[in-house]
Amino acid sequence: MQYAGPLTKEPGLTNEWMNRPAIISGCPPGLEYLTQLDKVKVEQLVSLIEAFSGFERNNKYVLRNANNEQFLYAFEDTDTCMRICCGNQRGFKFHIVDNLKQEVMVISREFKCCAGCCWCAGCCMCCSFEVTVEAPPGNLIGTIQQKGSFWKANYDILDETGNVILKIEGPCCIWDGPCCPCDNEFKLLTSDGMAQIGNIAKEYAGFTKECCTMADKFSISFPMDLSVKAKGTLIGALLLIDFMFFEQSENGEG
DSSP states (O other): OBOSSOOSSTTTTOSOBOOOOOOOTTSOTTOGGGGGOSEEEEEEOOOHHHHHHOOOOOOEEEEEOTTOOEEEEEEEOOOHHHHHHHGGGSOEEEEEEOTTOBEEEEEEEOOOTTOOOTTTTTTOGGGSOEEEEESSTTOEEEEEEEEOOSSSOEEEEEETTSOEEEEEEOOSSOOOSTTOOOOEEEEEEETTSOOEEEEEEEEOOOHHHHHHOOOOEEEEEOOTTSOHHHHHHHHHHHHHHHHHHSSOGGGTOO
16 A cells, blocks of 8 residues: 655654665565665654543654664554553554655554453463564565463564464563653563574663653664564564553553
8 A cells, every 4th residue: 555645854853864775675664674774763653642631643654774774663543442441462563664655564462352461371262462564565474472481571473374374482570750860671582482683672762751751762672684584573472561561651551
């Protein structure tokens, strides 16, 4: 799907866009950027209405490379009732578009009323969150599944055939807020969980942003030669982690 007109100043609030690489055989259209990256910076855009009213808005994120050049933009498409009633537990759908407003990915999570608790996630699928990533829309490239744990958050990253290709392990404790100037690291592990090859980190956004908004800053680090589909799936993993651990205070769910 293509949205009318190219992006210029909005929505990423920057004119510094990464040059789009040439088409690569076997690479989902629009994800060619990821073949050149080993780090992605993700920043949630500030909503002034949300900051001053507490009214939950659809989330929006800007994706940049290590040189702060924007290459993708993600916006949530969730109805008002779901956002207000379910808060960060809500089901969601994110559309990921490039500078030309060409939709390159769709990231979705179905609503599950009993999901979220890491203790129960290993019991059955209805108790664990699952996020699917499609690129282009309609073509599954990966899935993120929450796994059961009595301590740290754990996730499996699955490819399009359902095989586990990576794992994510969360920190012992989540420290978040204006008075916690530290990063929270979620380790990116090999499929056997034996070696760390990268991470997803929630970075301290500064006292004012942390105090007044839920506009978070993240980064994803991974090997340069990781498959582009796995890199795209990790963007979905970041969104799941954000919703589960860093979108709570606003909704009174901490």
